Amino acid sequence: MSSALRGIRSTCVPRPDVLAGGMSDNQFAAQLDKVVRDPSGYEVYSDADRFFDLTYPTSGLKQLLAKTFGRLAGVAGDDGDHGVLRAETSFGGGKTHSLVAVYHLAKGARPANVNDFLDTSLLPEGPVSVAAVVGDALDPVNGLATNGLTSRTLWGEVGAQLGPAAHQALAQSDLERTAPGTETLRKALGGRPTVIIIDEIAQHLRQVAESGNESVRRSAAQVPVFLKNLFELAMGDPGVVVIISLASSGDAYAKETSELGQLLDGATRAATAHAESASVLSRSGRVIQPATDSEIAEILKRRLFESIDPAAAKEAGEAYRGLYEQIGETVALAGGAESPARYGDAVAASYPFHPETIRVLDKRLGSIPNFQRARGSLKLLAEVVADLWEGTANPEIINVADINLARLNTLNHLTIAIDRAAFSGVAKVDLAGPESHCHAVDVARFPGKPPFATRAATTVFLHSLEMRAGVGAGRSEYVLGSLRVGEDPEILDEALAEAERVCWHLTYDGTRWRFHTEPNVNKIVEDGKRDIPSTRVTEETKALIAKSFTSDAGVTAVVFPTSPASVPDEPRLRVVAFDYDHLSVEGTSSATAPPQVVEMRDRAGAAGSLRAYRNAVVFVVADTGAVEDLKDRVRSQLALEALVTEPARLATFAKEVKTRVREMYDDSGLNARIAVTRCYKHVYYPVKDASSNHLAHRELPAAQKGDTAKSVIRTIRELLVNEGKVRTEPIPTNWLRQRAWEKPESTTTKKISDWFWRDQSALLLLDPTLLTDAIKKGIANDGWVYYDTLTEKAYSATSATPAVQLVDTAELYTAEEAAAKGVLGRPPSLGDVLASVSPATTGPALRAALEARCQKEPTKAQVADQLAEAFRQGKLVVTDVTPAAGVKALGVKEIRERSLDGFHILTKAEADSLGVQSAVAKPASKRIEAKTGQAGVALSNFRDELMDKGKPLVEMRLTVRAEPGRGPQDIDLLGMAVAQMPKQPAKVTIDVAASMPGLEGVIEIRLEGDKAKYQQASSKLGPLLKAAEEIDGTLTLTLDFGENGVTVTDNAFSTVDSVIRGLGPSELTVEGTLA
Template sequence: MNPSPHLPPWWHVMLPHSDIRTARQINEAIFAADLGQVVRGTAPADYLDPLRFYTGTFLSEGLLSLLSDVLRQLAGEQAGNRIIQIETPFGGGKTHTLIALYHLCQHPASLTARPEIQKLLRQAGLSSIPDTTIAVSFGTDQSAIEPTHYPDGTRAYTLWGQIAWQLGGAAGYARVQASDTQRIAPGADAIRALLEGGPAKLILIDELVNYIVAAAGITVGSTTLKDQTIAFLQQLTQAVAQTPRSVLLLTIPGSQTELYGEAARDMQYEMFRAAGQVSDIMGRVQTVRTPVQGDDIYEVLRRRLLEPPTDAAEKDRRREQATQVARAYVALYRSIPGDMPQEVQDEAYVERMVRAYPFHPDVVRILYERWGTLPDFQRTRGVLRILGLVLAERFASNQHDPLILPAHFNLAPGPLRNELVRIGQDPAYTSVLDSDVAGSNSKAVAIDESTGRELARFQPAVRIATTIFLWSFSGGSGETRGASEAQIRLGVLTPDMPPALIGSTINELRRRLWYLHEEADTYRFENRANLNRVLVQKEESVTAAQARTHVEDAVKARAKRSPPPESRVYLFPRASDDVPDQPLLGIVLLHPDQAAPAGERLDTLPALVQQLLLKHGERPRQHRNALIVLVPDTDLVTAAERSARRLLALQNAANDTNLNIPDHQRQELRRMLREAETNFPQEVARIYRSVVVPAAQDVGGMQRVDLGARASIRGEAFWDDALEALESREAYLRQLDPVLLDENYFGIWPTGTDVVSTQRLWESFIQFPHVPLLAGREVLLRSIAAGCERSVLGYAVGDSTGPLSADTARFGPHNQHIKVEIAATTWVATAAYARAHFLPQVDPVRTIVPERLTSKAIWPATAPQRRRLNDIWQALVQESAPRPIAGLEVLQAALHEAFAAEAVQVEVDGQLVQDLSSVPMRSEADLARIELVRPEQKPISRPRYLSIKMRESIDAANISQVLTGVIVPLRQQGATIRLRLEFDVQNPGGIDPTLIELNVRETFKQLGIEVTLDSEA
């Protein structure tokens, strides 16, 4: 499947080289440029054949400039420094440059016609490659002890002997023979004699430091061959500097890291010190050239790993398609700017992606900047081998990726993994990869498989883990190892992949991987276990019995919460007689090992449930309808035990003084412990998912209610949610409508009688499983009392045979002071019986005027526009007390008159009726279905202006009443009030003039009111 259908797979644009396509063994040696092998004719064809070499070589601006300058100096056309040290910023490429010069000067006839060589000659201002004699020295396989044998029988023992023979044959060697055999550096005159006359002279010295370190062990008089070689280099550089048409190029390691590899570790320091000495000598006369730098590396890699374009048209097509891919990816990056590195926002990043294609720039960056600093990594050849392995695997597996990302490195067991583990110098990383990253049993693979097909196709977990692994290595001192989330996104995201998938998957990896470490907002893999692994080990040390006991203890602790009034809690019964048979609501909590699967099937319940509900020991349970059984859920018990194991493991880890983890992980441990301490009680609170209550025998004798998968527990106690669920199904009542008793809704009122003892009524509720469970005796007491107040039920104190008299009876307003009690000598009566026998003998109300139905006493103005007829009936009964109403017929007659006068409209079950003759009104249940609707009242007009003129004068003492009764209410409704006042003031003793001026006049003045004051003596 193509992850981005509108983008071409990279191998449709440019194919890998044939040896990569055929999956031939990809050794680092294939990419190792070896000048000695080229000279001896034993190098691979890509290096040995000058045409193939230049086909696979990218002539960067730096390399073109270097070749041009050397050719001009060999031709005598350019003055300046002819001692050149080659370096590259990323390691590698130095020997490749020497081979380029060697082929150019050794095989001019084969190369001159090539377009790039013609361009080179034009840049140098030459028509042909100068005739040149070449001397080559390669320190990697040159012995400091054994002589070098030449075809004419000459044996050269030193570097100067070898160079002399290559420049001048036997005659040239004769000039330095004495110095060579004695291993003493020749003088500058002898060296100049080798350089002067004849063709131009080109001296190429590669990997000299290796030779110098070996020469340190050979004594020459009071010195060593190393000292003599360094002295020779000093003479050689002076001679070349003084001799036109001679050029010396050599390579010296740019850092100690480049000296690592196959060299023995105890030689590293000496090699680097020797390199420093050579650099000191060369530094006086040399120029340092950098043939490949910056983004040139992308083209270098492409030339070496991928087939070249056949012509200019294909080259343009490749660039066009690479640009299409680059812009698609950059558009993705810019759509989430806050989640990506800042560099991708620059337009220059598009060009970088085009140059790096088919690799993502981060692929090269990681290998050069991170892996390239590791001791056993030869940068360019190492990168070429790794990328060759990646190309081979992606091509062979027919992957349709538009771009090769860091996430595409296949770290499953195979050559690529082996190579990376070898470079990382720690075989333990094989276990890290197997555990967390790649391979059939890795956790990242398991995470991907659990995400569902739609998301699993992106392999987010494996690809994120792969990217993090690649960022986890670095040999640079002080460099932070690992990848930020932005770098991870850059290494994983494709245009069709949901960006949000990255964050969620990282969180899952953090939670489940064993070797993933997080620090300073970066993620990396290490070969030491993280907190996840520590906790797994701690969890493995917690036994199943310990986890079960912890859950059991938590259930016991939570069960100590106060039960509902008039009830008892029974914890973990093992037999039916562990729960008493008594007239008191019992709440039974089964032990967690008595769990049942979710659902409402009865046959999956433990046998103990039925035994508890039906029996007490060997006898039938008398008070069957007084038990509620809470049954644990199988899966929820397992989850609680898992949570217990997690909590115990975290506690053990937190208390482990020998646990060696970083501070940030210790902080994470404390956070996880706090979270577990919160989660565990919640898991325990959820385990009782089923509640079972008695039911009629024809439905199995039990009713099971599944409380469902509750994310949170609303109640404080185990039974709170259970009782609420039962109440919603009317299987458990905290309130009992007395009408249900009067109408014998539950079928527990004895047939043929109007009175029943309260004791028998209560026993019926706690014995018969077909009726709801009552929360307690108080529910029945409140119901009887409410029935008396509403004239629905009557209550009387009597003896064992029945009520005694109306004096000890309660009904409606009659004897409301009598307290209801449950006993064998207290009785409940139907409303009809109570009305006939419990009330003083008074004439009943036989007529109700229709206007009374809508009067304020019966139907307050604040009441809704509609009102149920049973509410009106209750109001009429209350208002008529102590006189009873002579039956519903009286109400029916009044309603017919009001309906005929259109004072009310009538609805039955929400439907408007036009004829009352078919509307039943035989019981209060019928009245509950009927609703009266008052016709709409026309709104009273609201005047906008009101003028009030008092015809009579009032005493000033009453002015406050005018204020509170008139002015204040009007102002509260937003009215603006203007007063015109006229005062008549009389005082037989006279009015103080000062009071008139300072109080009266001044007060009106402050109010801005002009007044006229007339006074008489």
């Protein structure tokens, strides 16, 4: 309810009999004959005081009373001029109600509120004779007993009601079934003030015209004669008033009247009699319409409510005027709302009913023959009011959508009672009650909000009952009938669209929504679902879940683990999805992690040892309440698949049904994938909080259509990021040393990295470059020393920045510890050797000079390697004897193989001046030979040689291998690297053979192409390779750096190096080609 408006339960007071509910027809149906003949059994209408209290003084009723009693009082002018008055129908009746009012006042009743209805000076002081004859009460064959007198004709009954003298005067005319003349009638009235009321004359005409008694049939022609004579008498006698109701185009019995001649099957007497009667009346009387359309709401309000707060009515009018002014720009309003100011006044006037409620009852349902407009509307709205006061709903106004079809009396009144019984089942299955399809939409789509689907569908339902052309509700109609102040009409559009997906009888033709009694495509699919075996549904559902939980974004999925051994205890994030048959949780009790989750977090391996990397596992558990919905979506997909793959069956459907079936099939896979995310929504991730068993619970947000391009794993990763569990900011070096170093003075990079996966308080380190960058900052700014034990190289603030690897062979020291351990030096470079050579340098002297220069004694092999490279470049000459003329210099192989202790090292100029015979150096290779090992080791060796070569790199080839027993993990990792490579051209080559479980032979895959094309194909190749029982082969990524190439300091090379190290394939081969 809008906060700007009060609920009607605080502004209106219903009448007690309305609140009691279950009101009978007698309480709403005005029956003149019962008031006359059985007043004790017809209390509501026979008790004049109560009758007038419940009656709204319409303009027509006041006019009828004024003219009736004004004539009897001898008032001059229009109020006294007409002796014959015709009461015409509006809104089902006002007519009979008005006749009862005349009858009560003519009989002498003087209710307390009589002043609201007429000027009491017009009421007679003396007695008035009254006859009220209802045509359908007459019995021309058996006779009708009144006051102990029996009559068989209309005039005979008038005499019986006026008294014995009148009856005696008309007895012979009654016996002969012949209309009495005016003098006989005057004698019967005896000169007394008289009111004669004749109701339902058309029904009486049908009765006599169709009688099996010939004399009765002949009397049909006497009815217009009687009326003519009676009218002439009344027009000439100011003490006589005749009030007659004759069916017209607006009357509830207009259909019977207009068809009277046809129903006589050629017998024209009735048609002629009716035409003559109407003609007589049109010449003699004054037509009075008891109630206008504008007074309908007042009639309903007066009968159903004791009091209505006028201030609340004004507030509602202003609020709804504002609403329709606001939405009028986007909704083509009709029904009067296109003029918001006037419609706001209409809202205030009809409050607590919305004008659209009155319009639908009057104009839409009122056209259904069996819906009595006055009686039907009053009885229906009495049920609606009783229902609202019995329940908890407190709407701001009673609109069409507030009619609760879940209330059986209300539903029966709108279906069975008006010959629309088939619609009762439609309502029950689609929109009435907690088991309906619309209720399911409201629970799933609009939790904690108004039931928009049920409200909009209720409005559409009432617009669907006419069963004629143009039936149903367009946008203006369901918006007017459903929208409350403060709501957006688009939410109703969405609600109906969602309802159409599940309802069995709701359709949309592009313009109007409508409920049919025939089933729609949803029902056809529902029937087909019953043919799908449950075993197949379970199999397909679990296959879909497994497909949805594929490794992605650097996160590994573990689907349906059977024990802790199913989840490796490794420092890499894994998302564990439980089989819903093994474990699911109720939404209301999901905050605490189930014991199965805790056990798998705590234990690892077949022996159940303690899990070391507890921060590396995140768990996803199905919602118990959503499992069946997921299986139902899968069942629907299978049923639709069965339909579209059976051309013969599909051909039996209409074109629009076939189109809809194909559309639903196209959507079914998407809907099933969405259902997976809505089912597997309970996520438990590690935290440092003993009160929650160190596992926090969050729910995945409900997936929409646009989200399905993302894997569930990626969605979970985003959830962890949003919850602040994933580190995205740079790591402070002081914090890192205090928290993650194994010892205050030293650690390994692997142990630092592992700490993030061991400590449940740590943020997940999904981007390892954050750690490598922090280590580089520690080296540059905090005096850390990075030492690669494989290459025996140390890096400090004064050296080149290392390519940091997170491995056990990469050590970190404080500066003090590094000095103590003697690891601060570095291996000599070619430049170091050239700078350290002086005239007549020997091998031991050069080694000593390099130790002083590099702060570490180099190995003899390291010195020999650099001397060989210097010789190859023509910069130094080496002999193993005292250099002199004719002495032959050593070649590359000899330099590497002979003892450094006997070397003499000369510059090229010195050697030439001494006459040393120089060996011929082979030209430097343009290739960097394959470096194989762990990713970090291979890349470091490759990087070092590239630096030593001193030439740009034009092409780089990275190869990983899949071998039996190892699986495609390294291929997956290098494949992930493809998307992160620099913009240089790249080519991917894959050559693998795979065997599948239970099948003979192998699948061979040999593909080569651009990296972008490979990325497109990898989504198909990945699942295939994962499904393989054994796999053997390679994946090579070839990067083209162009003619100019790159060096180790270029961003392109650094990016490749960083990405590959971060992903960490277990074995990598790197090769290169130089410029």
